[in-house]
Amino acid sequence: PDTPEDEINPNSSTMLYLGLGAIVFVPIFKTTTHLPPYVGMMLSLSVVAVFAEIYSRTQFSMSGVNHAESDAAAHHSPVHHSLSRIEMPSILFFLGILMAVAALESLGELFGFATWLQDNMPLLGTEHGSNISDLVVMLLGIGSAVIDNVPLVAASLGMFSEPMDNPLWHFIAFAAGTGGSMLIIGSAAGVVAMGMERIDFFWYLRKIAWLAFIGFLAGALCFMLMRQILI
Incomplete structure (x- = not known):
């Protein structure tokens, strides 16, 4: 029974x-x-x-x-x-990260870093409605493989002053969301899966990371191409 x-x-x-x-x-x-x-x-x-x-x-x-x-x-x-069943360490982790991002934004460090990127990174010619190079967004996506995508997107909100309906934010959301999959520690879901399924970090690095990187590049190229065609 x-x-x-x-x-x-x-x-x-x-x-x-x-x-x-x-x-x-x-x-x-x-x-x-x-x-x-x-x-x-x-x-x-x-x-x-x-x-x-x-x-x-x-x-x-x-x-x-x-x-x-x-x-x-x-x-x-x-x-x-x-x-x-709530994992308090995860909540405290995100709380601490977001507070650190807010502190950097209040000090003007994020805006200064964004200005430096805008002045030193070359434009690829695929940008639309923004002076921020698509190369910067792709670097943010790669960075989200190490830094969780939630604080990274929160930091980008303090770095760039484009209006919320600007296509730049669509690209940032895509880059941060998919780029975080290149390493298993790049997202909270990956960390949870690593603990629940006993996934080894170096196994993921050898077997999955390069596939996720290829998918990230292919998706970014498709996104930029579609943006040029549709917008």
């Missing part, structure tokens, strides 16, 4: 669609209300958490703290269970 862990929850598909809908809801909420995106994300998280508690059918007591059913409900609460 199937154990309780093997049984499929009849509400699993509902929670899946609810979670996907909550993700799609965030940009709609931002566009409609013009509030910061984190407000929409927290609202979506709250709705998902409420439905998770409802579907779990747990009971709790607000009057008796030591009530047995209250303790059992707290132990089996899906929200509490999910929160207990």
Whole structure:
């Protein structure tokens, strides 16, 4: 017979669609209300958490703290269970990196570095609507293989002053996202996979890194070509 862990929850598909809908809801909420995106994300998280508690059918007591059913409900609460699995070291890592990036931006170091790159890096002739060389963006993509792409993109926001609808940001997003795959430590997902699947760093470097590098270059060339044709 199937154990309780093997049984499929009849509400699993509902929670899946609810979670996907909550993700799609965030940009709609931002566009409609013009509030910061984190407000929409927290609202979506709250709705998902409420439905998770409802579907779990747990009971709790607000009057008796030591009530047995209250303790059992707290132990089996899906929200509490999910929160207990959060990796605090990863959160603190991103918090520290983003604070360091904000400090460099406040000191003007990022803008000064961007000015130096703009003055010393030659233009490739494929740029559109920006004086930032595509070579700089590709170097940022290669750098994201060593530095996580989240702080790298955050740093680029403080380095360049182009408007948000400029094609430069599309290229930066592509370069940082795909360039981070050249090394397994280039993204948080890679670090997690290395720990969960016991993937060796040097095995990835020998077997996968060169394929990811070729894919990065091919994608960058296709991106620049499509930008010249479509824009």
